[in-house]
Amino acid sequence: xxxxxxxxxxxxxxxxxxxxxxxxxxxxxxxxxxxxxxxxxxxxxxxxxxxxxxxxxxxxxxxxxxxxxxxxxxxxxxxxxxxxxxxxxxxxxxxxxxxxxxxxxxxxxxxxxxxxxxxxxxxxxxxxxxxxxxxxxxxxxxxxxxxxxxxxxxxxxxxxxxxxxxxxxxxxxxxxxxxxxxxxxxxxxxxxxxxxxxxxxxxxxxxxxxxxxxxxxxxxxxxxxxxxxxxxxxxxxxxxxxxxxxxxxxxxxxxxxxxxxxxxxxxxxxxxxxxxxxxxxxxxxxx
Amino acid sequence: xxxxxxxxxxxxxxxxxxxxxxxxxxxxxxxxxxxxxxxxxxxxxxxxxxxxxxxxxxxxxxxxxxxxxxxxxxxxxxxxxxxxxxxxxxxxxxxxxxxxxxxxxxxxxxxxxxxxxxxxxxxxxxxxxxxxxxxxxxxxxxxxxxxxxxxxxxxxxxx
Numbered sequence: 001x002x003x004x005x006x007x008x009x010x011x012x013x014x015x016x017x018x019x020x021x022x023x024x025x026x027x028x029x030x031x032x033x034x035x036x037x038x039x040x041x042x043x044x045x046x047x048x049x050x051x052x053x054x055x056x057x058x059x060x061x062x063x064x065x066x067x068x069x070x071x072x073x074x075x076x077x078x079x080x081x082x083x084x085x086x087x088x089x090x091x092x093x094x095x096x097x098x099x100x101x102x103x104x105x106x107x108x109x110x111x112x113x114x115x116x117x118x119x120x121x122x123x124x125x126x127x128x129x130x131x132x133x134x135x136x137x138x139x140x141x142x143x144x145x146x147x148x149x150x151x152x153x154x155x156x157x158x159x160x161x162x163x164x165x166x167x168x169x170x171x172x173x174x175x176x177x178x179x180x181x182x183x184x185x186x187x188x189x190x191x192x193x194x195x196x197x198x199x200x201x202x203x204x205x206x207x208x209x210x211x212x213x214x215x216x217x218x219x220x221x222x223x224x225x226x227x228x229x230x231x232x233x234x235x236x237x238x239x240x241x242x243x244x245x246x247x248x249x250x251x252x253x254x255x256x257x258x259x260x261x262x263x264x265x266x267x268x269x270x271x272x273x274x275x276x277x278x279x280x281x282x283x284x285x286x287x
Numbered sequence: 288x289x290x291x292x293x294x295x296x297x298x299x300x301x302x303x304x305x306x307x308x309x310x311x312x313x314x315x316x317x318x319x320x321x322x323x324x325x326x327x328x329x330x331x332x333x334x335x336x337x338x339x340x341x342x343x344x345x346x347x348x349x350x351x352x353x354x355x356x357x358x359x360x361x362x363x364x365x366x367x368x369x370x371x372x373x374x375x376x377x378x379x380x381x382x383x384x385x386x387x388x389x390x391x392x393x394x395x396x397x398x399x400x401x402x403x404x405x406x407x408x409x410x411x412x413x414x415x416x417x418x419x420x421x422x423x424x425x426x427x428x429x430x431x432x433x434x435x436x437x438x439x440x441x442x443x444x445x446x
Contacts (some may be wrong), residue, residue: 082316
């Protein structure tokens with residue numbers, strides 16, 4: 001739609017253009033069979049950097065007094081461990097490293113938003129790419145992938161630890177005890193539907209919360225830029241142009257700081273909700 | 288904004304990262320931290336034990352010092368008593384010795400005096416005899432004393 005509205009302008013001048021991905025279509029007819037090259041490049045880079053950092057740090061880990069990078073990572077690990085310990089009824093060795101990975105990975109992805117919104121797109125244009133969205137958490141695919149992974153893990157533990165209780169919950173909650181016995185078969189499908197909605201809401205809310213926050217932040221960056229920047233190069237040196245640029249820098253800086261805080265907060269929320277969902281799956285059955 | 292193959296790719300990336308970071312970063316770090324916690328706990332326990340041992344040793348030392356003090360006092364008291372006894376003894380002995388010396392000196396002096404008196408007496412007698420001889424030589428006059436001599440001789444013969 002934005003293409004029609006700004007059809008006359010050249011590419012890269014409207015906000016919607018900056019929300020395009022660098023898409024490689026595997027199969028033209030099927031909208032699922034395409035891949036976001038920019039998201040993949042950035043996440044693979046971050047993942048390689050993290051793994052490289054892990055390999056580099058692994059050789060210098062000491063049990064004595066830690067220094068430098070080890071000290072910093074240890075404070076993060078300690079923070080995650082405390083969070084997991086506070087929320088978890090039993091010990092599960094998978095949860096803490098999972099939460100650690102989620103937190104650090106999302107935080108790094110969100111932090112890429114500190115780069116100027118238009119800059120990477122223009123650089124990518126210079127190299128011939130159609131578009132470039134640097135922040136992978138802006139792409140629904142990444143939050144959804146993590147949310148669904150966590151959800152599958154939750155389901156796995158629900159079935160593994162208390163299969164009968166979980167199946168019972170699916171059809172017996174929440175209404176069964178409120179109706180007379182002859183209505184119970186009628187109420188069961190309704191329960192099932194409600195319970196399914198409740199369960200599916202978990203990965204949906206998990207991924208859309210992160211995606212929505214980061215996407216909105218990106219849009220606001222683009223709005224600040226497009227509303228305050230002057231129209232042509234000549235106007236840059238006029239009095240009004242200079243004032244506009246100053247305001248744009250100040251507002252952009254303020255929003256950058258706030259958005260970095262949101263990125264940290266969203267990483268923390270995603271991490272802690274993962275821990276909470278998994279801890280619910282680990283809760284012992286109440287009789 | 289729709290899900291596509293990127294979704295699958297992200298799941299793969301995410302799970303790979305979870306596994307690799309768990310193996311490469313989290314587990315070794317966590318082990319190191321646990322080892323450090325253990326070491327700190329051990330160190331604190333050792334410090335506590337050391338403190339207790341020190342307190343025990345100090346109490347023991349106090350007892351020993353008290354005992355040593357008592358022993359020293361006893362030794363000093365005994366030495367003082369002994370010294371007193373020794374000095375009294377030596378004073379008595381010295382007094383006795385001096386009395387002995389004085390006495391022997393006195394006896395010796397008396398003996399000497401006796402001897403001198405004896406000698407003096409002999410010399411006086413000799414001197415008297417010599418004087419007498421002189422007088423006798425000077426005064427002796429056969430005529431004058433012939434009668435006396437004769438009388439003595441006569442007395443002597445008569446006796």
